[in-house]
Amino acid sequence: MPLNPGATSAPGRARDNKTGSWRVFKPEFSNEKCNKCGTCMLLCPEVCIDEDKDGYPVVDYDYCKGCGLCAEECPKDAIEMKKEEK
């Protein structure tokens, strides 16, 4: 089938599915290292990082798929990907 140049696809985010069950690695955040820059919140493809009342990131693990992008892009090395314990 030819590609339709004007076609769009549905967003990658899967709010209807709890993508947390796919996860092998889980991000853990260190508030001691975090400078509250918000980069992780902006870049998370699942939009599952919010901020707490003090401005620190909090993850909704029901939707975090463990892709590691937040940890990769954090300028303060405040996020560590740890093997999920099931």
Ligand code: SF4
């Ligand atoms: S990217 Fe890193 S330093 Fe910035 S808010 Fe997230 S955890 Fe904190």
Ligand code: SF4
């Ligand atoms: S690992 Fe980080 S960027 Fe990836 S889905 Fe989870 S919170 Fe979002």
